[in-house]
Structure formats: C-alpha cells, structure tokens
Amino acid sequence: FFTSLRNLKHFDCEEKQTLIDKARESSQDINWCINLIADYRIRLCCRSFTGTLLEYCADDMSCPVRKESRHNLSQMTFPQIEEVGSEDPPPEATPPKPPRKVLPDRTRAARDRANEKIVEFIVKAKGADEHLRAILKSEKESQWWKKFLKVSPHMTPIETYLEDDDQQERVVEYLKKVYREVVAKPLPFVTGDKFILDVLFPEAIIFAISAVDQIDYKKAEQKYIRGPVLSQREKEIFEEEISEKKRKQRLQAADPLS
Known part of the structure; x- marks a missing residue:
C-alpha cells in the first residue's frame, strides 16, 4: 500500500x-x-x-x-528469497540500471598543483624576498602589520590559503629564515612565530599570487582573503561526512554499550 x-x-x-x-x-x-x-x-x-x-x-x-x-x-x-529458475521474469521486466559510479573529486588536487607554483615562487625562486625585507625594514606599509598590532595577543586570526600541510610548513620555515636574517633582535612587543604567521605569511602568499597569476596586488589580496573556491562535489562529500558523523553519534547515544 x-x-x-x-x-x-x-x-x-x-x-x-x-x-x-x-x-x-x-x-x-x-x-x-x-x-x-x-x-x-x-x-x-x-x-x-x-x-x-x-x-x-x-x-x-x-x-x-x-x-x-x-x-x-x-x-x-x-x-x-526467490529460487533461481522458479519463475520466468515478466516480458515487460527490464534489467536494473547499474549504480552510478561516483568519480573521485580532483578539484583539491588541482588547487594543490596551482598552489605549488606559489610555494616554489616564494621558497625556491625567492621571488617575495625583496617585498618581505622591505616590510621588515619598515620601507613598505603592510595592512597585515597594522591589523596584527590591533588584534589581542591572545586571539590570533589565522588566514589559510594553502590547504596542503607540507606546503604550509615549507613556506613558514622559509619565512622564519628571512625573519632571522633581517631582524637582528626580536621586534618590541612581538612574538616571532606569531608575527611570521600573521604578517609575513599572508604578505608572501599575496605577493606570490600577484606574480604567478599576473594580477595586481589588490586583486591578489582579495583572492587570498576569499580563500579556495570549493567545488559542488567537495561540498557534497563534506556534507556526507558530517551526516555520517552525526549518525554515528546518535547510534552511540542510543546504545551506551557501544
């Protein structure tokens, strides 16, 4: 019925x-x-x-x-369970359609490849060195430095653009090296690692985006702040993971022995 x-x-x-x-x-x-x-x-x-x-x-x-x-x-x-050969299928019966094959999403991999060019521009080509050194010597203004001074030292907003952990680590390690070369002694009221993450990291990435994508600094900055654009498939996978996690939590709550 x-x-x-x-x-x-x-x-x-x-x-x-x-x-x-x-x-x-x-x-x-x-x-x-x-x-x-x-x-x-x-x-x-x-x-x-x-x-x-x-x-x-x-x-x-x-x-x-x-x-x-x-x-x-x-x-x-x-x-x-029907016995094999017990009854012929009706003439109008049609074979079931095979399940649709869900292809893996390759958008993330494509973004990682594009971001690798940014990392190589910073680390290998040292393309952002002059820009970073000018900021450290106060020869260039940086809105990220101004923002850094206004934010509470206990609350650090970390902007993420590189999604690959290895890429992030390589850039951060290189920025530490540049920082130590330029700054003879720690800046007043500034923690080195915090300054690198909040100021040098975004400045290096934005400058590299501008050079690699051949766009002006302002557009590169907007792209950095906007972050990676997720595909529809990525969103679906994320929602499926959240739904599965909630389902397991409900089962665990209903069955205390689990």
Whole structure:
C-alpha cells in the first residue's frame, strides 16, 4: 500500500498510544506488530541481530514471535528469497540500471598543483624576498602589520590559503629564515612565530599570487582573503561526512554499550 509522507510518524511519537488504541478498534493485529517490533529492538540492543526490520522479519530469528499470532490472524507476507529458475521474469521486466559510479573529486588536487607554483615562487625562486625585507625594514606599509598590532595577543586570526600541510610548513620555515636574517633582535612587543604567521605569511602568499597569476596586488589580496573556491562535489562529500558523523553519534547515544 502507499501513503503520504505527511501521514508517517515516528514509532515513539507522543501520539503513539492514541494511535495504537485507535488501531485496536478495528483489529487486534496491531498487538502482533508491536510485539514483533519490540523483539526486534531487544535483539538490536543485545547485538544478536544487526540488520533492518525487514531483514529481521525475513530471518528465521523472528519465527517464534511471528508464530505467536492467533489462528484467525490475517496472513502477512515478508520478503522471501526467490529460487533461481522458479519463475520466468515478466516480458515487460527490464534489467536494473547499474549504480552510478561516483568519480573521485580532483578539484583539491588541482588547487594543490596551482598552489605549488606559489610555494616554489616564494621558497625556491625567492621571488617575495625583496617585498618581505622591505616590510621588515619598515620601507613598505603592510595592512597585515597594522591589523596584527590591533588584534589581542591572545586571539590570533589565522588566514589559510594553502590547504596542503607540507606546503604550509615549507613556506613558514622559509619565512622564519628571512625573519632571522633581517631582524637582528626580536621586534618590541612581538612574538616571532606569531608575527611570521600573521604578517609575513599572508604578505608572501599575496605577493606570490600577484606574480604567478599576473594580477595586481589588490586583486591578489582579495583572492587570498576569499580563500579556495570549493567545488559542488567537495561540498557534497563534506556534507556526507558530517551526516555520517552525526549518525554515528546518535547510534552511540542510543546504545551506551557501544
């Protein structure tokens, strides 16, 4: 039979007892159904069965409960495994479509390859050295330095553009080297590592984006602040991971033994 989704309610809804009493007015078969569901739930908690309710009904494990019904109980059928060759398929039957193959998303890999050019420009070609040294010597203004001085020392907003940990590590290690070469002694009221992450890192990446993409500094800065543009597939994968994590949390909360 078919019914609208609006007619469906959770088995443990607030109206459960009212709905059961209403069903009993026309037939007592509802008691048999409830006993079947209760036994299925007990077996799930005891971990003696792990399948779905339909799989439980089709399994021999449910036979004792199913046989407890009255003799005049209307016949109820459950999924059965068809014997091979027992019956020819109807002429209009069509073979099921194969499941759609989900291809891996390669957008992240493409971004990492593009970002590798930025890393090489900074680390290998030393293309941002002059820009960074001018900032450290106060020969150039830096909005990131101004922002750094205004932000509380206990709250450091870290802008991320490079998604690969190895790429980030290589850039940071190189910036530490530049910092030590230019700054003879630590800057007043400044922690070296914090200054490198909050000022030199964004300045180096933005300058490299400007050079590699051949765009002006302002557009490169906007691209850096905007961050990587995720593909639709990446968003779907992320949502699937979140849904799966929530599902596991719900199962763990429902089963304290897990």
